[in-house]
Amino acid sequence: MNFSEMIAASWSSLMANKLRSMLTMLGILIGVASIIAIVAIGQGGKAAVITAIESQGAEETIQILPREVVEPGLPQPGQVLKFTDQDFQLVQGFTGVASVSYSLYGQGVVVYRNHQVNASIQAGPAQLNDLAHFVVVDGRMFTDADVAAHRSVAVLSQSLAGKLFGSGIDPVGKVVRIAGHPLQVVGVAASTQFNLFASILGADYIYLPATTCHDFFPWWNITEMDVRIAPGTDKADLSQRLVTVLNIHAHNPNAFEDASGFLIGVERIVGTVTSILTLVIGAVAGIALVVGGVGVMNIMLVSVTERTQEIGIRMSLGATRRAILLQFLTESVMITVMGGSLGILLGVLASWIVHWTTPLPSVVSWQAVAVGFLFSVATGVICGIYPANKAARLDPIDALRYE
Template sequence: MNLLESFYTAIEGIWANKMRSGLTMLGIIIGITSVIAVTTLGEGGQKAINQEMEKFGQFTFNVYTNWESKEEFSSDDLTVEDAEVLSKISPAIDYIVPYNSSTIEMKGPKKEERVNLTATTPDYFAMQKTLKVAKGRFFNKTDDQEQRAVIVLEEALGSKLFGQINPIGQRVRWGNNSLVVIGTYTEEKIKFDMGSQSFGAIVPIEYYLSLQEEPYVNMFMGKAKDKASIQPAMQQTTRYLERKHQKKDHYMARSMQESIDQFNQLTGTLTLIFSIIAGISLVVGGVGVMNIMLVSVTERTREIGIRKALGARRQDILIQFLIESVIVCLIGGFIGVLFGLGIAALISHFANLPPLLSWNSVMIAFAFSSAIGIFFGLYPANKAAKLDPIEALRYE
């Protein structure tokens, strides 16, 4: 009996017991569906999020004071002047800006809105490629140095505060402060943004610091020349600040790449854990395959005896039942892959994630299906192959 004939015989055996074969496949289908859904969402989602994070923060890093430092903290630990010097002396740094942020209530003629206020220098606009001028202009170095009370609003915020009125040249209030709107901007959002309704606004940092009794800078945001320059840029920044302010181990720097690596480690671990849990159902499905194949061997004992009496070799019987087991698992695996990808696509749609597809998980699923078919089908197939033809023919 050649392989093709064994294949046709296996298909006939499966088709003759459609209900039983379908129930046998169910465990494999559930297991493969779970594994595919988990690994596709894990690997595909991880890749999509990494691409977004790199696009929005490629080569960027943040510098801030180390809260575990033994040195005394002061309001001049980070200054605007420090950022200006670093941008000039470090060959690894493309941009570095002081950065303060706070949440405020901002009033316009139409209504009041809660706003995420950013205070920084004009270089921030050059560093953040996702910001585009919608109307008017961004503030410049003169606006910043002269501490002008000007503000740039997110375009959606301008519409909320002013309605149909052109916001350029109008005033907004925040506390006792009145600021002139000189521009509006649009910002490219992350694709998997979960629908945050917060609005943004940006003011010159010198004006912002002039409002404080004890002015201080929260942190520096920097951008290196390229990927290879990230670590040198961070080291040069912390060393300069330690030397300038005479404070050892007082400053820390963290790059976006480090955040991405940490995120990948976390999601990789979670994906592995969930895949192992889902894989347990594959083992259960494999036991089901072995159980049904043993039943099939028992039912077809006389058939096996006739085949052996007609000259079928032991390896022919072994291959026949092994192929049947593998086909059952592969069909279940194929259906499981379709269900798994469908569930992953559905979750991606409602979670506002880009379409995901992990070919690695598909290949692993089919490899698992084949392995389960061989492993759990080997014992029943071997049992069938070992049957004595005389005893098999006598079986009722």
């Protein structure tokens, strides 16, 4: 009996019990579909988080922070090192450094007439739009001249502008207040990165020139130095030299660090956490596959019992035990492969639906599809071998007499 005949024979016996075959497939289908979907969503989520973290760094800028901020674990207030004016003068003198500035971060209440919105304050150089990943969609960005002159100008995120002014009013040119200080709105900004954290951190930002912010909040420590590098400079090399010199100046070999170190650390943690989560949920889905496999085994045992006489007839016509074994094994693998294939389709479909309807991106990898397929073949073999063997071991005389 060759392969195509085996397939045809199995197909006709599955068709003889359509409902039963379909219900048996369903168990495998659900198992494989959930594995594919969970792995896809897990991997997609991980990729998105890592992209979001990586996009925090800007190409032509080195961000230097105190090590306490960079290392995992919350820094103790008051222990955190800050940069001094001398540090900035020191760095300014390096070859390869185009300009040096600093960024300030904080929270504050932004007021326009009777509207008050709690917003995140980000202050920095005129290139802050690169560092904080936004583009000005209305009005203009503040300039080097604004920074140098300590001008009271601000750029608002679209979300903040919407909450302060509502629709129908152009925010550009209006004056808002922060801690009592008036600020003229010069532009409205839209984020350029996929912001996975937006829902947690909020999207209400007010962007100020670093100098202006420092004037308003002189007690805020300067804990981030932004070094713009000149074209053609080796970023890694310059970063290492800057950190070394700043550490010597601070009399502390571990005082400062390049922020990319922090990002790599976070990336690793996030990667590990999502991998473990995917594995755990995937294992739960694997249990569904095992349950499906038990169903296949059960049905195959029923099928062997029901077809005992058929087995006897086939043996009397010259079927070897191997032929009987393969016939039933083909049937059970056919059930699981059909269930598995439909499960792959459903899993891909489910991860697409998740991809298009939720902020979680999902990526169906060919590895997950291959593993899903192999799992269904393996389930068919493992759960089919016992019933098939039982069929093959029947005594032909007993089988023929069975009613």
